[in-house]
Amino acid sequence: MNNTKQAIKDYELMLLNGARYSGNSQNNKKIFSASMLGSDLLQAYYKYKYGYTEDTKFEANTFGSIYQLGVDKAIENSDMFSLQYKSALRHEVKLPNGWTISGEMDQIDTKNKVIIDNKVTTSTTIDSIRKEGKNHNYGLQLAVYKWLLYDYQKNVLNQEPDEYKTMLAIIDKKHSLFSKKIKYDMLTFVEINTYSLEEIELMLVNKTNELQQYIDLNEEPPMCENLFWYGQKGSRKPMKCLHYCDFSHHCKYYKNSEKDTLNILMDL
Numbered sequence: 425m426n427n428t429k430q431a432i433k434d435y436e437l438m439l440l441n442g443a444r445y446s447g448n449s450q451n452n453k454k455i456f457s458a459s460m461l462g463s464d465l466l467q468a469y470y471k472y473k474y475g476y477t478e479d480t481k482f483e484a485n486t487f488g489s490i491y492q493l494g495v496d497k498a499i500e501n502s503d504m505f506s507l508q509y510k511s512a513l514r515h516e517v518k519l520p521n522g523w524t525i526s527g528e529m530d531q532i533d534t535k536n537k538v539i540i541d542n543k544v545t546t547s548t549t550i551d552s553i554r555k556e557g558k559n560h561n562y563g564l565q566l567a568v569y570k571w572l573l574y575d576y577q578k579n580v581l582n583q584e585p586d587e588y589k590t591m592l593a594i595i596d597k598k599h600s601l602f603s604k605k606i607k608y609d610m611l612t613f614v615e616i617n618t619y620s621l622e623e624i625e626l627m628l629v630n631k632t633n634e635l636q637q638y639i640d641l642n643e644e645p646p647m648c649e650n651l652f653w654y655g656q657k658g659s660r661k662p663m664k665c666l667h668y669c670d671f672s673h674h675c676k677y678y679k680n681s682e683k684d685t686l687n688i689l690m691d692l
């Protein structure tokens with residue numbers, strides 16, 4: 425018997441399963457993933473304390489993962505390029521302070537020596553990436569990949585390492601040919617001139633040390649800073665908490681309900 429309601433549920437579940445987070449999801453593990461360098465310390469603290477919970481509905485993260493899976497398949501299908509790109513290379517390096525830095529690089533262009541990270545976002549975010557460059561959280565994530573790839577070449581491949589360039593391959597999800605305000609191509613590339621290997625390592629050591637201090641004291645770091653406030657005065661919403669945070673159900677600023685969250689945050 426036809427059952428479109430079940431078909432919808434199955435389809436969404438299939439997408440969520442296929443796009444599942446591939447990093448460490450357990451709690452109490454001293455694993456610091458590449459995206460944590462540019463994210464707020466409070467989110468890193470929650471990830472350590474509670475682990476990572478899988479998405480239960482199609483969100484921005486799922487969209488990004490599906491783009492990544494599509495690129496992987498496109499490379500696999502391309503006789504011309506299948507050897508040039510290496511997809512989803514995961515590598516880990518343990519720091520002397522006990523934290524393991526971990527990351528999975530979306531694509532590595534081994535011919536042109538460029539690490540490419542795929543993102544799905546809007547032109548507003550592309551503006552801020554271009555403005556903030558290496559200090560944008562996507563830029564800092566790429567910095568960690570550069571540092572990890574250098575170590576991988578040296579200590580796993582046992583070869584003279586190359587210092588790779590870093591770049592974002594961004595899909596503008598709001599792109600429309602009907603819009604008069606088109607700013608960027610639907611697929612836009614932004615090169616990030618990132619930090620030196622020494623500077624990246626120092627940032628990783630400092631941030632993991634800072635996180636460890638909060639863990640040792642069993643004390644939560646301060647509230648996240650840029651919450652992407654959106655909307656008119658009086659009804660503004662912290663979009664980061666509502667749509668881009670995997671730890672909101674643990675967060676005291678997001679306690680009990682969405683309504684309370686808004687009240688708590690808007691009092692600040």
Ligand code: SF4
Pocket residue numbers: 464466467647648651664665669670671672675676677678
């Ligand atoms: S709910 Fe908001 S303040 Fe709390 S951890 Fe998430 S982004 Fe930060």
